[in-house]
Amino acid sequence: MESWPKARPAVRKKIAIFILIGWVLLIIGDRVDELRVYQGAQMAMYTIALASIVLLTGYSGQVSLGNGAMMAVGGYGAALTLNNLGTPIWFAFLMAIVTASLFGALLGAAAARVSGPYLAGTTLALAVGLPAIANQFAFLGGEPGLFFDVGFPPERFGDEFTQYKWFFWIASFIALIALFITSNILSSRFGRTWRAIRGNSLAAELCGVHSSRMKVLAFTVSSGLAGLAGAVLAMTISLVAPGAYGLALSFALVTGAVLAGISSLPGVVLGAIILVFIPEISVALADRLGDADKLNNYLPGLIVSVLLILSVIFTPNGPGENLRKHLHKKPAH
Amino acid sequence: MQKVIETLLIGLSTGSIYALMSLALVLVWRSTRVVNFAQAGQAMLSTYIGFEIASRSEIFWLGLVFAIAAGALVGAGVDYFFMRVLFKHATSGPAAVVAPVIATLGLLGLIRSIVGLTWGGEFKSIEAPASTDGFSVGDGTIPFSDLDVLIIATVSIILIAVAYIFQRTNLGLALRASAYAPEIAQLAGIRTARTRTIGWSIAGAVGGVAGMLVTSNNFLSPYSLDLLLVFGFIAAVIGGLESMVGSVIGALVLGIGLTFILNYVGTSLVFIGGFSVLILVLLIKPDGIMAKGKARRA
Numbered sequence: 001m002e003s004w005p006k007a008r009p010a011v012r013k014k015i016a017i018f019i020l021i022g023w024v025l026l027i028i029g030d031r032v033d034e035l036r037v038y039q040g041a042q043m044a045m046y047t048i049a050l051a052s053i054v055l056l057t058g059y060s061g062q063v064s065l066g067n068g069a070m071m072a073v074g075g076y077g078a079a080l081t082l083n084n085l086g087t088p089i090w091f092a093f094l095m096a097i098v099t100a101s102l103f104g105a106l107l108g109a110a111a112a113r114v115s116g117p118y119l120a121g122t123t124l125a126l127a128v129g130l131p132a133i134a135n136q137f138a139f140l141g142g143e144p145g146l147f148f149d150v151g152f153p154p155e156r157f158g159d160e161f162t163q164y165k166w167f168f169w170i171a172s173f174i175a176l177i178a179l180f181i182t183s184n185i186l187s188s189r190f191g192r193t194w195r196a197i198r199g200n201s202l203a204a205e206l207c208g209v210h211s212s213r214m215k216v217l218a219f220t221v222s223s224g225l226a227g228l229a230g231a232v233l234a235m236t237i238s239l240v241a242p243g244a245y246g247l248a249l250s251f252a253l254v255t256g257a258v259l260a261g262i263s264s265l266p267g268v269v270l271g272a273i274i275l276v277f278i279p280e281i282s283v284a285l286a287d288r289l290g291d292a293d294k295l296n297n298y299l300p301g302l303i304v305s306v307l308l309i310l311s312v313i314f315t316p317n318g319p320g321e322n323l324r325k326h327l328h329k330k331p332a333h
Numbered sequence: 334m335q336k337v338i339e340t341l342l343i344g345l346s347t348g349s350i351y352a353l354m355s356l357a358l359v360l361v362w363r364s365t366r367v368v369n370f371a372q373a374g375q376a377m378l379s380t381y382i383g384f385e386i387a388s389r390s391e392i393f394w395l396g397l398v399f400a401i402a403a404g405a406l407v408g409a410g411v412d413y414f415f416m417r418v419l420f421k422h423a424t425s426g427p428a429a430v431v432a433p434v435i436a437t438l439g440l441l442g443l444i445r446s447i448v449g450l451t452w453g454g455e456f457k458s459i460e461a462p463a464s465t466d467g468f469s470v471g472d473g474t475i476p477f478s479d480l481d482v483l484i485i486a487t488v489s490i491i492l493i494a495v496a497y498i499f500q501r502t503n504l505g506l507a508l509r510a511s512a513y514a515p516e517i518a519q520l521a522g523i524r525t526a527r528t529r530t531i532g533w534s535i536a537g538a539v540g541g542v543a544g545m546l547v548t549s550n551n552f553l554s555p556y557s558l559d560l561l562l563v564f565g566f567i568a569a570v571i572g573g574l575e576s577m578v579g580s581v582i583g584a585l586v587l588g589i590g591l592t593f594i595l596n597y598v599g600t601s602l603v604f605i606g607g608f609s610v611l612i613l614v615l616l617i618k619p620d621g622i623m624a625k626g627k628a629r630r631a
Contacts, residue, residue, distance in 0.1 A: 063431045065370065065438050110615040117368040118570065118615060120434050124370060125563040125608055132604035198430070247559070251442045254435055262431070298449035298555075305442030312439060313419050316432040 011184065018180050025172050029165060038164045038236070039276050044171035045232040046272035048178045050256050051265060052225035055182060058263030059191055060218035061198030062112055063120040066127030067226050068249035074100040074227020075234040075245065076140055079148040089150045093174060093231050100227020101220050108219035113212045115201070119219065127250045131242040145241025148234040171232050178228055183265050185221065194218050248301060252278070255308040261317060278303055339475040340596045341589060346481035348588020349488035353543035354565025355572065355580040356495065360536040362574050363512040364529045371411060371437040372540050373562035374444030377555065379404035379541030380548055381452055384459050393462035393549070397487075400541040408537020411440060412530045449555045456552040465550055484546050491542055492581060495535065499577070508532050560604070564591070567611045573621020583622065 029037055049071060056062055064070070077099025082092040111122040134140045153166035185191060193214050196204040201211045234240045252275055260271030279300055286295035354372065361369040369375075382403040387396025419436050463479035499505035510518040511525040512532070519525050547561055568587045572579025587610060594606040618624070 057431055061430055063434050065434070107612070110612045114615060114619040116574070117362075117434055118619070120370070121368055121566045121570065122611060122615070124438075125566065125611060128559045128563045129604040129608060132601065136601045136605060251438065254438060258435060294450055294453055297454055298446040301442055302446035302450065305439045305446060308439035309415070309436060309443060312432050312436045313415070313422050316422065316429065 014180065014183065018176050022172065022176050025176075029168050029172075034162060034164050037162070037168045041164065041167040041171040041232075041236050043269075043272045043276050044168070044175035045229050045236060046253075046256060046275045047175050047268045048232060049226055049229035049253050050260060050268035050271045050275075051179055051182045052222040052229065053253055053257035054260070054263060054265055054268055055186065055194075055225065056218055056222035057257065058261075059186060059198065060194040060215055060222075062215060062219065063117075063254075064123040064219070064222070065120045065254065066123030066125070066247075066250050067222075067253045068245045068247065069123060069126040069130050070100055070104060070223045070226035071230030071233060071249070072130055072134075072240070072242065072245035073103045073223070074230035075148070075240040076134075076146070077227060078231035079146040079234060079240040080139070082148060082150075083146060089170070092150075093228060096227045096231035097224045100230065101224035103227075104223020105216065105220040108216040108223070112215045112219040115215075124247075124250075127245075127247050130245060134242040141241070143242065145239050145244075147238060148231075148240050149238055150235050167236050170235065174228065174232055178225060179265070179268075182225065186265060190214075190217070190221075248304075251301070251308070252304055255304045255311075258308060258311050258316070263317065274307075335470065335475070336596065339477055340592050342475075342477040343481065343596075344589030344592035345585065346477070346484050346588075347592055348568075348585040349485050350543055350547050350561070351564045351568050351588050352581045352584035353488060353491065353539050353546070354561050355568035355584045356492070356577060357536040357540040357543065358565055358569045359572065359574060359577055359580040360532055360539070362569070363577075364508065364532040365412075365416060365433070367416070367433040367437060368566065368569075368574070369411075369437050369533075369536070370434070370562065371440035371444065372536070372565070373558045374441040374448075375404060375407045375411065375537050376540035376544035376561070377448055377553075377558045378407055378444050379537070380544030380553060380558070381448055381457075383541065383545045384457055384548070384553055387459050388457075391460070393460065393545075396459065397542065397545050400545045401538045404537040404539070404541025404544075405534040406537070408540070409530050409534035411537070412533035415440060416533075417526065445555050452555075454555060456554050456557075458552050459545070459548050461549045480550055484549070487542065487546060491539060495539065495577075498535070504528075504531065508535075564588075564607055567607055567614075570611060571614050571622060573623045576621065576623040579621055579623035 025040070029040060032040075049067065052070075053064065053067055056064055074096035078092040078096035081087055081095040082089065087095075107122065107126075108119075111119040131143065134145070135142045140146065150166075150170065152163065153161045153169075157166075193204070193209050196207070196209060197211045197214055205211050230240075230245065233244065237244060256271035256275045257268070259274055260267030260269075282299040282303055283296065286299050289295060354376070357372050357376075358368060361367060361372070379400045383396040383400030385396075386399040387393050390396070415436060416433070419433060461480050463483045465478045465480050467474040467476045467478050469475075497505075499509060507518070507523045507528045508531065510521065511523055511528045515525050518528075543561060543565075544558055547558070551557065564587060565584070568584035569580045571583030571587060572581070574580075587607065590610065591603050591607055595603050598606075614621070
């Protein structure tokens with residue numbers, strides 16, 4: 001607690017920056033067309049999801065290959081809350097975080113506790129089996145999924161205010177808050193501890209860190225963030241269905257996080273922009289190359305995987321890292 | 334009683350295919366310390382090649398031979414062109430530990446897209462090399478067929494061959510040595526990098542067989558082997574990821590267990606059953622059934 005007064009100006013500065021970003025987003029949201037506004041909402045969703053990977057992989061050094069599945073947990077949590085209890089939307093989003101964190105804590109207690117590739121495999125298994133699980137329980141709605149309707153924008157915003165803009169507002173607002181909290185967590189004691197474990201878990205334990213407990217905590221927090229992103233995704237497509245949270249989404253998220261620089265929180269914005277535009281680029285390419293059916297189905301995957309492989313081989317710590325190395329001629333860690 | 338026995342037999346046949354996949358994963362894990370999630374992709378590519386040959390020549394076994402060859406080549410290629418380059422580049426920084434796993438995920442996606450772009454997404458099927466009609470016992474027939482016998486036989490041959498290579502040949506000795514202590518193996522004159530590539534190619538070949546066998550009474554699509562990968566991984570975890578024998582036992586146990594769920598509870602619970610097994614093993618015996626005493630995992 002002693003460091004609190006010292007930390008305060010930094011936090012205040014951060015708040016100012018986030019409010020500024022929000023204000024800029026508001027202005028941009030008013031100036032661009034419907035499609036871009038919708039893409040803005042998607043971008044906000046991806047920033048939250050990528051932040052969850054940065055926290056887990058970049059800081060605590062664990063890999064989740066099925067973050068899409070954790071997003072699904074959040075999406076279902078939010079949809080069930082909203083549909084069955086008729087709560088306000090903010091409560092549904094809150095429940096998305098709660099459900100996904102609880103689920104993450106349970107899963108993490110089994111898989112994140114032991115080191116090695118267990119968490120990666122377990123989460124991948126979950127992502128692969130998601131449709132099977134959704135079909136199993138009737139209340140999850142099976143293959144077609146559940147509706148998730150956040151409702152029309154409030155009347156006082158006027159007739160001009162479109163549904164997509166409403167999505168964009170909600171998504172950006174949530175993303176800003178989520179990123180603000182995440183960046184504070186990462187610069188707190190927890191963030192430092194996670195980095196210590198990632199660097200050398202034995203050394204961290206000698207310093208009194210309970211490393212397996214901290215790893216489970218990292219996975220829990222990351223799952224909560226992913227769940228929130230899942231609820232935002234559900235909002236933008238008005239639906240929670242296993243198809244939307246499949247392996248392709250998990251692949252895309254890992255790619256985005258690696259491209260963003262796996263341990264850089266501001267980088268997630270770059271990653272999100274790339275992820276939003278990959279489908280668009282791929283459609284443009286498919287149009288040019290012909291044979292639209294096959295290309296539309298597999299070209300996005302091809303682009304994502306090639307980007308992932310190239311970046312993981314040549315700039316595993318993100319393009320920013322390479323640049324920094326180049327400038328300083330010494331490793332940053 | 335008859336149902337119990339037939340469930341056991343079917344489970345044995347299913348489990349033996351899982352055994353190949355988990356063996357492939359374990360082989361790579363031992364030599365490279367990477368769980369190769371691209372194994373599903375490699376197996377899929379080899380199976381598609383086997384499918385092409387089998388459907389053109391109408392000889393399943395020719396297809397299988399090509400699938401094995403393709404699997405070996407792809408496995409070696411993945412190690413030679415990706416893993417070696419990767420280990421050369423990603424050596425420092427926060428991503429060093431996680432880069433290999435992420436790379437295998439990227440490879441899985443890459444192979445899937447290439448297969449999808451080449452063969453399209455529609456379901457293909459390979460004509461089974463043996464009858465899929467069940468044996469008749471008394472008045473009825475049981476679902477256990479000639480094909481299942483053939484699957485079990487093929488898997489046994491492959492397992493014996495792999496065991497022979499590892500226990501009785503110089504290559505096997507080199508493979509075990511470089512997995513156990515790479516540096517010492519190198520000092521003893523083993524070219525560990527090359528040995529590792531051979532290990533990857535054996536794993537790839539084994540995975541190719543798994544793909545062909547699982548497709549012989551099922552459909553082939555760019556996604557059809559994902560579940561096999563998951564069950565292979567679960568089996569490998571049961572065996573402790575480290576032990577080849579453990580992974581085979583784990584796969585047989587898993588196959589039989591899941592078939593019991595399938596026959597007595599229903600299709601829908603099979604995946605959840607498998608996933609619960611994974612969680613239980615991680616909670617109770619994270620080092621697997623073959624672990625001797627307590628060892629620290631680095």
